[in-house]
Amino acid sequence: MKMRDNELTKLVTRLESGGPLPTELYRRTGNARILGITGPPGVGKSSLIDRLIDNLRRQDKTVGVIAIDPTSPISGGALLGDRLRMQRHSEDEGVFIRSLATRHHHGGVTDSTSQIVHALDAAGFDIVIVETVGTGQDEVEVAEVADTVVVVLMPELGDEIQRAKSGLMEIADVLVINKADLFNAHAPATGPHYSALKWERPTIHTSAKSGEGITTLCGAMDVHHAYLVHSGKLAERRARAVRAEVTRLLQSRMAASILCALEGPQAQTILTDVAKRKLDPYDAVEKLTKEILGSQKRSSKHAATSTRRQTKKRRKTRR
Amino acid sequence: MKRPLKVLIAKAGLDGHERGALVVAMGLRDAGMEVVYTGIRNTPEQIIAAAIQEDVDVIGLSSLSGGHMAQFRRVMELLKKERVKGVLVFAGGIIPDDDVKKLKKLGIKEVFGPGSTIAAIAEFITKSQR
Amino acid sequence: MEFCAKEVPGWNTISVGGYHMREAGCTAAQEIAFTLADGITYVQTCVERGLDVDNFAPRIAFFFNCHSNFFEEIAKFRAARRLWAHIMRDRFGAKNERSMMLRFHTQTAGSTLTAQQPDNNVIRTTLEALAAVLGGTQSLHTNAKDEAIALPTEESALLALRTQQIIAYESGVTAEPDPLGGSPYIESLTDQLAQQAREYLNKIDNMGGMLKAIESGYVYKEIYHAAYEHQKAVERKAKIIVGVNECVSDKALKIQMQKIDPQLEPRRRRDLATLRKKRNATKVGKCLATLEKAAKGTENLMPIIVDCVRNYVTVGEICKVLRGTFGEYRANHSI
Numbered sequence: 106m107k108m109r110d111n112e113l114t115k116l117v118t119r120l121e122s123g124g125p126l127p128t129e130l131y132r133r134t135g136n137a138r139i140l141g142i143t144g145p146p147g148v149g150k151s152s153l154i155d156r157l158i159d160n161l162r163r164q165d166k167t168v169g170v171i172a173i174d175p176t177s178p179i180s181g182g183a184l185l186g187d188r189l190r191m192q193r194h195s196e197d198e199g200v201f202i203r204s205l206a207t208r209h210h211h212g213g214v215t216d217s218t219s220q221i222v223h224a225l226d227a228a229g230f231d232i233v234i235v236e237t238v239g240t241g242q243d244e245v246e247v248a249e250v251a252d253t254v255v256v257v258l259m260p261e262l263g264d265e266i267q268r269a270k271s272g273l274m275e276i277a278d279v280l281v282i283n284k285a286d287l288f289n290a291h292a293p294a295t296g297p298h299y300s301a302l303k304w305e306r307p308t309i310h311t312s313a314k315s316g317e318g319i320t321t322l323c324g325a326m327d328v329h330h331a332y333l334v335h336s337g338k339l340a341e342r343r344a345r346a347v348r349a350e351v352t353r354l355l356q357s358r359m360a361a362s363i364l365c366a367l368e369g370p371q372a373q374t375i376l377t378d379v380a381k382r383k384l385d386p387y388d389a390v391e392k393l394t395k396e397i398l399g400s401q402k403r404s405s406k407h408a409a410t411s412t413r414r415q416t417k418k419r420r421k422t423r424r
Numbered sequence: 425m426k427r428p429l430k431v432l433i434a435k436a437g438l439d440g441h442e443r444g445a446l447v448v449a450m451g452l453r454d455a456g457m458e459v460v461y462t463g464i465r466n467t468p469e470q471i472i473a474a475a476i477q478e479d480v481d482v483i484g485l486s487s488l489s490g491g492h493m494a495q496f497r498r499v500m501e502l503l504k505k506e507r508v509k510g511v512l513v514f515a516g517g518i519i520p521d522d523d524v525k526k527l528k529k530l531g532i533k534e535v536f537g538p539g540s541t542i543a544a545i546a547e548f549i550t551k552s553q554r
Numbered sequence: 555m556e557f558c559a560k561e562v563p564g565w566n567t568i569s570v571g572g573y574h575m576r577e578a579g580c581t582a583a584q585e586i587a588f589t590l591a592d593g594i595t596y597v598q599t600c601v602e603r604g605l606d607v608d609n610f611a612p613r614i615a616f617f618f619n620c621h622s623n624f625f626e627e628i629a630k631f632r633a634a635r636r637l638w639a640h641i642m643r644d645r646f647g648a649k650n651e652r653s654m655m656l657r658f659h660t661q662t663a664g665s666t667l668t669a670q671q672p673d674n675n676v677i678r679t680t681l682e683a684l685a686a687v688l689g690g691t692q693s694l695h696t697n698a699k700d701e702a703i704a705l706p707t708e709e710s711a712l713l714a715l716r717t718q719q720i721i722a723y724e725s726g727v728t729a730e731p732d733p734l735g736g737s738p739y740i741e742s743l744t745d746q747l748a749q750q751a752r753e754y755l756n757k758i759d760n761m762g763g764m765l766k767a768i769e770s771g772y773v774y775k776e777i778y779h780a781a782y783e784h785q786k787a788v789e790r791k792a793k794i795i796v797g798v799n800e801c802v803s804d805k806a807l808k809i810q811m812q813k814i815d816p817q818l819e820p821r822r823r824r825d826l827a828t829l830r831k832k833r834n835a836t837k838v839g840k841c842l843a844t845l846e847k848a849a850k851g852t853e854n855l856m857p858i859i860v861d862c863v864r865n866y867v868t869v870g871e872i873c874k875v876l877r878g879t880f881g882e883y884r885a886n887h888s889i
C-alpha cells in the first residue's frame with residue numbers, strides 16, 4: 106500500500122472545498138494524458154474504466170481516476186457508486202481513485218474538477234480519467250478538461266437517451282457502444298480505421314463484462330493522442346482548457362464580489378435610490394461596477410500574498 | 425462552505441448479506457452525507473486504501489457472517505499502520521455482546537445491532553464528527 | 555436437469571429459489587415474479603437444448619419465503635401456483651398436468667425475527683408456518699427463535715421442529731389442500747398479487763428475459779428499494795414490529811447462544827490435508843483437466859462431475875475450474 110496517497114488525498118479534499126492549487130504544483134502539470142468518459146447513466150462507464158485500468162496497468166502506466174456522481178437535490182447527500190466497480194484496483198500502488206459529488210454544479214463535472222485533475226497530473230500519474238455524472242445533454246464541460254473525450258452509449262437506448270446523445274456527440278472523439286455481449290453486437294475482429302494524420306471518429310463496440318473491445322478502445326485512444334500531438338491540436342485544446350478554467354475561476358470570483366458588494370452600505374444607498382426612482386437600474390449597475398472593480402483590486406492583492414504564504418507552508422506532494 | 429460528511433460503507437470478508445449495508449448507505453445519503461459504497465467482499469486492505477483515497481470522515485463496517493473479529497481487527501490495525509487519523513469507525517450486523525466489548529477496545533466507536541434505526545446511526549455520526 | 559431426466563428420473567432436479575430475494579427485501583409480488591422469471595429461464599434453457607418440456611418439468615420444485623402478513627402470504631402461494639400453471643401450459647406448451655404443478659418448499663422468514671425479546675420469534679414462526687401450510691406448501695422449514703442473533707442451539711432448533719409437528723399432527727389444518735379457496739377476501743388478494751406479478755413478468759420479458767434484467771441491475775435495484783422503503787416504514791412506525799419499535803421492554807433478555815467451536819476450522823483443515831495426501835493425484839489432475847475441457851464446450855458436465863467426486867476431487871476444486879471458465883457473478887448495484 107502506498108503512503109503517498111495520504112498527502113494527495115488531503116490536497117484533493119482542499120481543492121474540492123474551493124482551496125487553491127499551490128503554484129509549484131501547477132508548474133509540474135501538463136504531463137498526464139487526460140481522458141474524459143461520459144455518457145448516460147448505466148451504460149457502463151465505471152465498468153469500462155475498471156477494464157481500462159487493467160489494460161493501462163499492464164502497459165505499466167499509472168492511473169488516476171476522478172469519478173463523479175450527482176448530489177441529491179433534496180438532502181444534499183450523495184451515493185457514490187462508481188468506485189464499487191473499480192474497487193479491485195484499490196490496493197494497486199499505481200492507481201488512485203477518488204469519488205466526488207457534484208454538490209449542485211451542473212455540466213457533468215464538479216466545480217473543482219480541473220484543479221483535481223491538475224493535482225493528479227502533478228502527482229505524476231501518466232493517465233488521468235474523469236468519469237462524468239451522465240444525466241443530461243448539457244454535460245459537455247468534460248470537453249474543457251480532457252484531451253480525449255470518449256462518449257459511451259449502448260444499443261437499444263430509449264428516446265430520452267437518444268436526445269441526450271445529440272449534445273454529447275458533438276464532443277465525442279471516440280464513440281463506444283458498450284454491452285456488446287447483451288445485444289449480440291459483436292465487435293468486428295479488426296478495429297475501425299483511424300490514422301494519426303486525419304481524425305475520423307471511430308465507433309468501437311465493447312463489453313466491459315467480457316473484456317471484448319477494450320484493447321481496441323485503448324488503441325484508438327492512443328492513436329487519438331498521437332493525432333493531437335502531430336496535428337498541433339493538443340496545444341490548441343489545452344489552450345482552450347486554460348481559457349475555460351481561468352474564465353470559470355474569474356466568474357466565480359466576480360460572482361462572489363458582486364454578492365459581497367451588494368451587502369455593503371454603498372450598495373444599499375444605490376438600491377434605495379433606484380427604488381425611489383432617483384436612479385435607474387442601468388446607472389446603478391455603472392456605479393456598482395466601479396465599486397466592485399475598486400474593491401477587487403484591493404482584495405486580489407491581499408489574496409495573492411496570503412496564497413503565497415500558504416503555498417510555502419505546504420510540503421511538496423509526491424515526486 | 426463545509427463539505428458534507430463523507431462516509432465509506434463496506435462489507436469485509438466472505439459475507440453476502442448486503443441488505444443492511446445498502447439500507448444504511450441509502451439512509452445516510454438521505455441524511456445529507458456523501459456515501460461511498462464499496463459493496464461486499466472487500467479485503468481490509470481494500471477498505472483502508474479506499475478510505476484513504478476517498479478521504480472519508482467515517483467508515484461503517486458491516487458483518488453478519490461471524491467473521492467480524494478477524495476482519496475488523498485487521499481494519500483497525502491497518503488504520504493505525506497507515507497513520508490514518510480522525511476517522512470515526514462504526515460497525516453493524518450480528519455481533520454478540522462479548523465481541524462488541526472487544527471491538528470497542530480496538531477503537532470501533534459504536535456497534536449497531538439488529539433493530540437499529542438509520543436515524544440513530546445518522547445522529548451518532550453527526551454528533552461524533554462535528 | 556438433462557442428466558437427471560435420463561439417469562435419475564425420480565430426482566427433484568432443481569429448487570427454484572425466491573427465499574433469498576425476499577430476505578433481501580423484496581415484496582410478495584416481486585417474490586412471485588422474480589422466482590417464476592428464474593423458473594422460466596431454466597425451462598427455456600432446457601427447451602433450447604432440445605429437451606421435451608414434459609420430460610423434465612414435472613421434477614422442478616420451488617422454494618419460497620413465508621413472511622409475516624398472514625393472508626397476503628397465503629394468497630402469494632396461490633397466485634404463484636396459478637401463474638406457473640398458465641406459463642407452463644401457454645408459453646411452453648406443456649401437456650402433462652404434472653408439468654404445470656408448482657410444488658414448493660417454504661421457509662419462514664428469517665428477516666422477520668428480532669434480536670429483541672427473542673421468545674416472540676416462536677409466535678412469529680408459528681404464524682408464518684401456518685400461513686405456508688394453508689397456502690399449500692409441500693415441505694416446511696421453521697426458523698429457531700434465536701436466529702436473529704446466532705446459529706440456533708440444539709434446544710431452539712428442536713422447538714422449531716416441534717412447532718411444525720404440532721401444526722402437522724394436532725391442528726388438523728393439513729386435512730384440505732386449499733382450505734381458504736373461495737373466500738372472497740383471499741380470492742381477491744390472490745387476483746391482485748397475480749396481477750402485480752404478471753406486470754413484473756411482462757416488464758422482465760420486455761427487457762429480454764430475467765438474465766438481462768439481472769445483468770442490467772434492474773432486479774437488484776427493485777429489491778433494495780423495497781428494503782429501504784420497509785426500513786423507512788418501520789422508522790416512522792407505519793409498520794409495527796413488536797419489541798422493536800413498539801411494545802419495547804427495557805429488560806435485557808439474556809438468552810443462551812450457540813458458540814461455534816474454534817477447533818472446528820483447524821480440524822477441518824487437517825481432514826482436508828489428509829484427504830489430499832491420500833487420494834490419487836494423477837487421477838485428480840486428469841479429472842480436473844477433463845472437466846475444464848468439457849466446461850468450454852456444450853457437453854453435459856454432470857457425468858464428469860460425478861467422476862471427479864468419485865476420485866475425491868473437492869467441491870472447491872471443481873468450482874474453481876468452473877469459475878475459471880464461466881467467470882463469476884458480480885452483483886450489479888445500480889442504486
Ligand SMILES: Nc1nc2c(ncn2[C@@H]2O[C@H](COP(=O)(O)OP(=O)(O)O)[C@@H](O)[C@H]2O)c(=O)[nH]1
Pocket residue numbers: 144145146147148149150151152153187190239283284285286287311312313314315769770771885886887888
Ligand atoms: N452485460 C453487460 N453489463 C454491463 C456492461 N458494462 C456495464 N454493465 C452493467 O451495467 C450496469 C451499469 O454499469 P456502470 O459501469 O455502473 O455504468 P455507469 O453508470 O455508466 O458508470 C452495471 O450493472 C454493470 O455491471 C457490459 O459490457 N455488459
Ligand SMILES: [Mg+2]
Pocket residue numbers: 150151152186187236
Ligand atoms: Mg458510473
